[in-house]
Amino acid sequence: MKRLRRRRFLRVSGLAALGSVAGCSASEDPAGEDGDAGETASAYGTTDGSDSGDTQSTRVPTPTESGGPSPALDGARVALETVASGFSAPLDFVAPEDTDRRFVVDRDGRIWDVTDDGRRETPFLDLTDRIVLGSERGLLGVAAHPSFASNGRLYVRYSAPSREGTPDGYSHTSVLAEFTVDPAARVAEDAQERTLLEVPQPQGNHDAGAVAFGPEGSLYVPFGDGGGANDVGQGHAEDWYDAVDGGNGQNVTDNLLGSVLRIDVDGRGGVDGSDGEKPYAIPDSNPLVGREGPAEQYAWGFRNPWRLSFHGTDCYVADVGQNAWEEVNLLESGGNYGWNVREGAHCFRRADCPTTTPDGEPFVDPVAEYPHEGGEVAGISIIGGHVATGDAVSELRGAYVFADYVARGRLFAVDPGTTPPWEIATVPVSGDTELGQYVLGFGRDQAGDLYALSTDQSGGDGESGRLLRLVAP
Structure with a gap:
């Protein structure tokens, strides 16, 4: 192992307790997923395959070994109801407690108020004047404060033109902002x-x-590894492992990329108010508090954790792979999810790879x-x-429902009540309303029913x- 540069691997066990897809980066991808020149996809053919020769390990049990899909999901089907249409690239759905x-977040910069009769004529909040589009940039996600009904606070992720402090030659600045609105208004003027x-x-x-x-009550904020392919190049950290270059996913000292952050938006001043410049507080139970590196980080080793959601105390993080594997993770405080030596539970770019950091901390399995094929x-x-908790589709109640960007007329589901690794069941869509070619996101309303x-x-x-609302066939 070479001498570590710009790295510090931390022991966190025992600490208190978070163009086209698979095409080229020059093309725009409405899902905000990928644009890595090295990715492969059977639906689109094979790209230039910069890493297509990766050898994968066999650490994850096969379907036979893990028992197959949960009997509760065997044969499950759904139908769809169109609630609202006319969006450009709807990525997120917000239903404040x-x-x-109910709000739909469109990547073009607009947040729409929707009812059972469709979306209203005027956007609830229009941010088109402050975002930058192209590649996977745009208005990317929104969360409502648990007390939105009384304080009107929304937390918004968007891509802005490069701001002060962003190095020359970088693509843009990712922004997390708090918007205070009238919670009863039809337009947040x-x-x-x-x-x-x-x-x-x-x-x-x-x-x-x-x-x-x-x-x-803390806000969880995921960031990808900085983009490009392989977690290398401009803006990526130096080598940390002899066999694989780069690795912002393993960098817990120099930037916030490749990590899931946890902050307290109701506080100020960082940890214990000691940093008066920070416009938020940092929970003192975050795993890097009192150690080297930004204390906002809660877990790391991610490539592109495009969507995450909570069900009770469980946080589901879907991390987009590069060449071969897509993964669902349960978030752990101080957890290291292995990128860029692992893709899913498999070695990335090598026939073998470490199962721990140089400090001996194990990587967390999905x-x-x-697979991609x-x-x-x-x-x-x-x-x-999300996990379905409503009554609209009784067969899916308690299941975590998700999808692949290329829909092929079906959804995926797993039963969290079984022992991991969870076997994935396909959930066909029936009826007159089709899912569409590309799935961009999901939502869950106040009744626990799901939307695509x-x-x-x-x-x-x-x-x-x-x-689209998921309903019984």
Whole structure:
């Protein structure tokens, strides 16, 4: 092992307790998923295959070894109802607690108020004047404060033109901002913005973009590895492992990329108010508090954690793979999920790879994964979803429902009540309303029912985007 440069691997066990897809980066990807020149996808053929010769390990049990899909999901089917349409590339859905409000987040910069009769004529909040589009940039995610009904606070992730402090030659600045609105208004005309985080982004992809509040009231904010391919190049950290170059996913000292952050938006001043410049507080139970590196980080080793969601105390993180594997993870405080030596539970770019950091901390295995090729459960970019808790589709109650970007007329589901690794079941869509070619995101309303966000246009232009409610066939 070479001498570590710009690295510090931390022991965290025992600490208190988070163009087209698979094409080229020059093309725009409405899902905010990938644009890595080295990715492969059976739906689109094979790209230039910069890493297509990777040898994968066999650490994850086969379906036979893990017992196959849960009997509760065997034969499950859904139908769809179109709730609203006319979106460009709808990525996120927000249903604030203690309200009857439902919002759809469109990547073009607009947040729409929707009802059972469709979306309203005027956007609830229009941010088109402050975002930059192209590649995987845009308005990427929104979370409502648990007390939105009384305080009107929304937390918004968007891609902005490069701001002060972003190095020359970088793509843009990722922004996390708080918007205070009138929670009863139909149009947020007097919205007030407060910037919480500005993160320089070397490339136009791997921004992640989701935001979600945990049950303890902290805000969880994922960031991808900085983009490009292989976690190398401009804006990426130096080598940390002889056999694989680069690795922002393993960098816990120099930037916030490749990590899931946890912050307290109701506080100020960092940890214990000691940093008066920070517009948020940092929970003192975060694993890097009192150690080298940004204390906002809660877990790391991610490539592009595009969507995450909570069910109780469990946080589901869907991390988009590069060449061969897509993965679902359960978030752990101080967890290291292995990128860029692992893709899913498999070695990346090598026939063998370490199972621990140089400090001896083990990498965290995904709880479910699927390949890019072979079999019914396959795809190119995972789109994380939610656990269904409502009554609309009784067969899916308690299941974590998600999809691949290339829909092929079906969803995926796993039973969290079984022992990981969870076997993935396919859930066909029946009825007159089709899922659409591309799934971009999911949502869950106040009743626990699920929604899918889809489009028929891979470039994210036009008006084919729809909000679809999952119902019984």
